[in-house]
Amino acid sequence: MSLYQTEGIVLSQTPLGENDKIITLLSPEEGLVRAVVKGARKPKSRLSAVTQPFTRASFQLSRGKSLDRVIQVSLKTSHPGILSDYAKVVCASYVSELVAELSPEKQQNREQFWFFSSVLDHLEQREDPWVVVKWTEVGLLLRAGLLPSFDECALCGGEIVQPAYFSAEAGGAVCGKCGQAKDAADWAGVQAGNLALGEQTVRAIPVSPGTLKTLEILRDSGNQCPNLTAKGQVRQEVNDVLQQCVDHALGKRLKSSLLVGSILVSPHRE
Structure with a gap:
């Protein structure tokens, strides 16, 4: 039996039979790890509480062909401030899936x-x-090399001139000159979420200067979450832009995105 030790954060858990479960860990040394936790679903299991989602702990595991196995766990934090708040649980579940x-x-x-x-x-x-x-969302896409451009036109490389648009399919922000509606039919298309670029039609979102500035701040903040607030139009546009970015990068929409979207536009959270 090949044993190894690693710190890890539990991203998700899945039942396995009547008594066991499979957890997905994020580890600094091992990346994503899928491991069986034997007996974790039994009422008095000592491993149940320390292998819940969002838990950060030190794990001893044995390597397997397809799944590793959790042997011992030493808890560092379970993030009780997340677990006690439904909205934060929803958000943590979404970012864990991402x-x-x-x-x-x-x-x-x-x-x-x-x-x-x-x-x-x-x-x-x-x-x-x-x-x-x-x-x-911005940080993960940036680290994966999948974050579109926000501060220059993805088509001409020039300054973003209003009216501006955003299209993940086009590569990011599109300046007013490149995305300018040629006639009423084109403008109706933009309003409906489509932008004609030559012979190609791509999904596009009209974006304000405040939205692009907010996205730049998020991108340039590194490992420290910025202290900023956004309401109304900017908040909604940032939501729409990053939803499009994530969908385009993954080639699909995450199951948890609809629920987290409803949480993040709730009036009591603004």
Whole structure:
């Protein structure tokens, strides 16, 4: 039996039979790890509480062909400030699903681990989870090399001139000159979420200067979540832009995105 020790954050769990479960860990040395936790679903299991989602702990595991096995766990934090707030649980579930999609299995990824550890700490501490989720989306896409351009036109490389648009399919922000509606039919298309670029039609979102500035701040904040707020049009446009970015990068929409979207536009969270 080949044993190894690693710190890890539990991203998700899945039942396995009557008594066991499978957890997905993010580890600095191992990347994504899928492991069986024997007996974790039994009422008095000592491993149940310390292998819940969002838990950060030190794990001893044995290597297997397809699944590793958890042997021992030493808890570091369970992030109680997340677990006691339904909105934060929803947000943490979403960003955990996103990090699992953007992290390779069994590949060292220390930067991803420490970034995500910081994400959960910020999510636990902040009253409004909106900025943490948006910063996480931008940070994960940036680290994966999948973040579109926000501060120059993706088509001509020039300055962003209003009216501006955003299209992940086009590569990012599109200046008013490149995206200018030629006639009423073109403008109706933009309003409906489509932008004609020569012979090609791509999904596009009209964006304000405030939205592009907010996206630049999120991109340039590194490992420290910025202290910013956004309301009304800017908040909605940032949501729409980053939803398009994530969908385009993954080639699909995450199951948890609809629920987290409803949480982040709730009036009591603004």
